[in-house]
Amino acid sequence: MRFVPRFTDGQEFPHALGKIVCVGRNYADHARELDNPVPSEPLLFIKPATSAVALEEPLDAPFSRGEVHYETELALLIGEELSHATADEAERAVVGIGLALDLTLRDIQTRLKEKGHPWEIAKAFDGACPLSAFLPLTQVPNWSALTFTLEIDGEQRQHGEGSDMLFPVATLVAEMSRHFTLQPGDVVLTGTPAGVGPLPRGVELRFTLTGGLEVATRVID
Numbered sequence: 001m002r003f004v005p006r007f008t009d010g011q012e013f014p015h016a017l018g019k020i021v022c023v024g025r026n027y028a029d030h031a032r033e034l035d036n037p038v039p040s041e042p043l044l045f046i047k048p049a050t051s052a053v054a055l056e057e058p059l060d061a062p063f064s065r066g067e068v069h070y071e072t073e074l075a076l077l078i079g080e081e082l083s084h085a086t087a088d089e090a091e092r093a094v095v096g097i098g099l100a101l102d103l104t105l106r107d108i109q110t111r112l113k114e115k116g117h118p119w120e121i122a123k124a125f126d127g128a129c130p131l132s133a134f135l136p137l138t139q140v141p142n143w144s145a146l147t148f149t150l151e152i153d154g155e156q157r158q159h160g161e162g163s164d165m166l167f168p169v170a171t172l173v174a175e176m177s178r179h180f181t182l183q184p185g186d187v188v189l190t191g192t193p194a195g196v197g198p199l200p201r202g203v204e205l206r207f208t209l210t211g212g213l214e215v216a217t218r219v220i221d
Helices: 028-033 087-093 106-114 169-179
Strands: 020-024 043-047 052-054 068-070 072-078 094-101 129-131 147-152 155-161 187-189 204-209 213-218
Touching: 020 169, 043 169, 072 147, 072 155, 072 169, 087 094, 087 169, 094 187, 094 204, 094 213, 169 187
Parallel strands: 020 187, 052 129
Antiparallel strands: 020 043, 072 094, 072 187, 094 129, 147 155, 147 204, 204 213
């Protein structure tokens, strides 16, 4: 079933989900935990709309293809077309904020990176982007005050703060719009903090985001 963007009050967004534009290594601690250099400019990639599923539904991860890693991220819903936008224009175009899992087939990604090959098949497969509902901006404080968490079976594994991003929200969205025209219904993922690791089978996941968003789900064994 195709994912439909919606707000936390149940209202559907009037545009279909488009592309999901992502950034790698937007938190210095995460770059270091994977022994990657801290980037001087955003490392961008795209997931297709077909990778999106509802975060609250049980997660059916492709464990048969090797280790699946979880990466919890802030997700931004775009409400206006953006091309070569300023930071102010980019910030005004965001109409909702939620959470996402950037699921990664880490073994496959590592092999492809070692060969210098593209690694979309490790990031853009069906189901690779579980997405929550979106909080309207009226429920969101300023970007730098945002915090989000992931718990696995009651143990906190990730804690992110908007103030720790190497490329803040407005700067990041504006930079993305220089390379890809962003359209209403597109979603932007803003990078993951430290604490990523293999997604265990059969566990309970709980996500929280400043503004009142809480999502509980489980991983299918």
